[in-house]
Amino acid sequence: MTETPLQGGPDATYFRYLEAGDWRIQKCTGCGTHVFQPRVMCPACAGDAFDWVAPSGGGTVYSTTIIRRRPERGGDYNVALIDLAEGVRMMSRVEGLAPDMVAIGLPVTARLVDDDGAKIVVFDPTGETS
C-alpha cells in the first residue's frame, strides 16, 4: 500500500509507522527493491515512489559484538547487524539470549519494544519470540 504521510519525508513516515506499533520499510514501486534506511530516491533505480510494506520479521545475524559494561551500569549487552529476509541490513540487538550466545548466522525474529520513550526493533532467536 502506498500512503502519503501527513507531512514530512520518508524518515518521518518510518518513525510515524513505528510509533504506531506498525513497523514498515520502503519497497520501490519501480524496481521492487526493498529500501532501508528510508530514502527519497531508490538507491537501485533512482525511483521516487515507494510502497510501505511490513517486513516478514525474519532475519539472520550478519555480525555481532558484546559491548562490555560494568555490572553496576547494567552489564554486558549485544549489538548486532541483522540481514532481513527482504535483503536489507539494520543495526539492532538480539535479546532473549545471553550476549555471548549470539552468533553469526543465527536466525532471528523481530519484535517491537519500548526504549527510552520510543519504539525500536529488536530481535529474538527464531522460535523463542516472546
Next chain:
Amino acid sequence: MSGTWELRGKTAIVGAATAHLGEAPGYSHLEIMADAARGALTDAGLTLADVDGLFAVSMHSVFPVLSFGEYLGIQPKVSDGTIVGGSSAVYQMLHAALALHHGLCDVALIVYGSNQRTASGKLHSPSGAENLPYEKPYGLRAPIAGYAMAAARHMHEYGTTREQLAEVAVAARMWAAMNEEAFDRAPLTVEDVLGARMVCDPLSVRDCCLVTDGGGAIVMTRADRAKDLAKPPVHLLSCAGGQTHRQISMMPDLTTTSAAECGPRAFAMAGLKPADVDVAQVYDAFTINAVILLEDLGFCPKGEGGRFVGDGRLRPGGGLPLNTYGGGLSCTHPGMLGIFTTIEAVRQLRGECGPRQVADAEIALAHGNGGMFAHESTALLGSGAAL
C-alpha cells in the same frame, strides 16, 4: 586509467613534524596544531609567509580550516577542511597536489592536532552531536563496536584468530620500542593482548589504539621548488581515495573496504605493485584494520590477512615493515592518524629513523582510514631514486 598518473612525482613533501605527542596538559588543539605546523615549516626551511594553501582538520571544530587559518594569522588562497575521518590528511595530499600542480597555490600546509587525551580522556568526536536515528538507540560504542563486528565477521568467514590479530599489536609495540616519540614502549606479548580486558568482543583493550594528544603537519610544494629546500624531497607518486558508507550498518561488506578499489588504483597511478613497497604505514586504529587493509591493498589475497600477519612478518626484520613508528596502537592516536602515517613514511624515506630505520627505503605507502572503514585513502611516496 592507462599509464601512470600525470602528476606522478610532480609534487613533494618537503617538511614534516609532530608536536606534543602523548600528553599536552593545558594545551588547546589549535596550539598543538600550530606547533606542528611551525615544526614542519622549519623542517622545510620555509616560513608561515610562504604558505598559501591551508589544509586542516580537527575533531574539535565545525570549521577547522577557518579556525586554524585565523589562529595562524594567514589568508590562504586555497582552503581545504575535507573531513573524511582519520583518512583526511592522506586524502588531502591529493587535493594539495592538484592545487599545486595547477598553480592555485605554491606551498601547501596539511595539519591535524588534538588534545583529546588530557581534555577528555576519550576519542573526541563532533559526530557525537550527529543524529543517527537508525543506530543510536542500540548503544553502539563507536568506533570500537563497528570494528569489533568487522573482526567477528572476518573470523567467521576466513578463520582469522584472535592470536593473529594480537600479532599486529605485538609487532607495533616492537617498533615503538625503537621510537622515542612512542607513547607505550613496554614489552607486549600475544598472551598479554589475549588476556587484556575485553572492550567489544573479539577486541580487547590491547587490540585498540591509544588515546593521546598530539599534532602533525606536512608541507608540500612542486618538485621544481622542492629540490632547493632544506631536506631531500619525498615525492608524491600517487594518491587515491574512496568511500563506501557513513554508518557501519550501511557498509556493504564488513570484510572489504574501499581500499580494495583505491589501493590498486593508487598502485597503478604510481606504476608500482605491493612488492615494490619498502615500508608501509597503514592506519591501525584496531588490530583488525591492518589485517583487512593489507588484504585490500593487495599485499595478500582476501581472507589471508590473519595468516599473513600471524607469522611475525610485521615485526622488525620480518619482511614487511609495518607502522615502524609504533602506529596508533603503540605510538600515538590523537583521534585521526592519517597525518602520522605520512610523517613516518617521510622520515623513513629520508633515512631519519635511527634504530628503526628500514635499510634502503625508497618506496613507502601511507594509508589513511576514516570513520568505521568508511573512507580509505592510499598514497605512495618515493625518494629521488623512485622517480
